[in-house]
Amino acid sequence: MPKNCNFIGKLREVGLRPTKQRVKMCEVLFNREKTFHFTINDLVKMISEQMNQKISLATVYNTVHVFEKKGYVKEISIDSHKSYFDTNTSAHHHFFDEDTHQLIDIDKKDIDKINIKKNIPGKKINSIEVLVRVASDNQNQKKFN
Amino acid sequence: MPKNCNFIGKLREVGLRPTKQRVKMCEVLFNREKTFHFTINDLVKMISEQMNQKISLATVYNTVHVFEKKGYVKEISIDSHKSYFDTNTSAHHHFFDEDTHQLIDIDKKDIDKINIKKNIPGKKINSIEVLVRVASDNQNQKKFN
DNA sequence: TCAATAGTTTAGAATTATTATAATGTATAT
C-alpha cells in the first residue's frame, strides 16, 4: 500500500470489510514513508498508543495474517522464538543485529545478484534471501576497557 | 564431531559429564557420515527408536541447547513456528522446500561468494547465509492434469 | 572403596506465543 491514505478503498478492493480496527491497523502499518519491521507485540503497543478504543490481541493476530494472505505484509524468519513481519513484501535481504534484535533492510544494490548454480528437480525457486547477522565489534570495545 | 565414536572423551573435553543420555544423543546426532537437519521432535523419535530406556523431553531440549552452546549443533531459522537444528555448524546456505518442509544444504561452490557493499558502523558481520525457498513447479504439474 | 559434592535427569507444572470457540457486534446489500 503506497503513500495515500484511502485505506477503506484499498481494503474493499481485496474484498475485506473496512472495519475501524482494520483501518487503524492500515494507518499504523502503511501510512508512513518507509516500510518497517514489527512483531505482533510492537504492533499492539503502537495501536493502543494511537487509539482511544482498545483492540483485541486476537484481532491483531487475525488481521496481520489476513494482510499477509493479501500480500500487504510478509513474515520474516530470523528467530524461531518470535515472529517478525515486514511491510516490505518483496524478496529482499536483511541485516539482523544480534545485540538489539533489530532487522535492517539491505538495499538491493548493496549485494550482487545471487546465482544458484544448482537446482532441485521439479522445484522452482520462490525466493532468494540473504541474512547477514551482525553484532557489536568487540575489537572496538576493547579500546575502552 | 567427526567420524570416530569416542563421545565420552568428546564430552569430557568440553566439561560435560558423559551421561548415558548425552552419549546416546551424540550417537544419534554425530555417528553418521553426513551432517543433517532435525527438529526436537525428530530427535526424540530417533532416540526412542534406538534406546531401550526412555529419555525425557526436557533432557532432549536441555541437551540440544547445551550442544548448541558448545558449538556441536546450530539452530537454523526458516520458520518461526518450529525450531530446526543442524549438525553442520558452519555458516552455509540452504534450500527450504516449502512443500515438504525439508532443509537441504547448498554446496558452497554452488553460490558465488557474497559481497556486502555496505556495513553497519560499530558492527561486525558474524555470518552471511542465503535461504532459497523452493516449491513444486506447477508449470510441470499442469501437463498431467 | 565410598561417602560427599556437584552436576544431571525427570515428571510435571508453568510460561509464552498463538489459535480456536462461540457469543456479540457491525458492514453491506436489498
Next chain:
DNA sequence: ATATACATTATAATAATTCTAAACTATTGA
C-alpha cells in the same frame, strides 16, 4: 430497515518451550 455474512472480542484451548524441585549419578578425593 432488515437480513445476512463477516468481524471482533473475551476467553478457553493448544503447542512449544522452559522452569522447578526432587531423585539420581558421575566424579573426586579421603
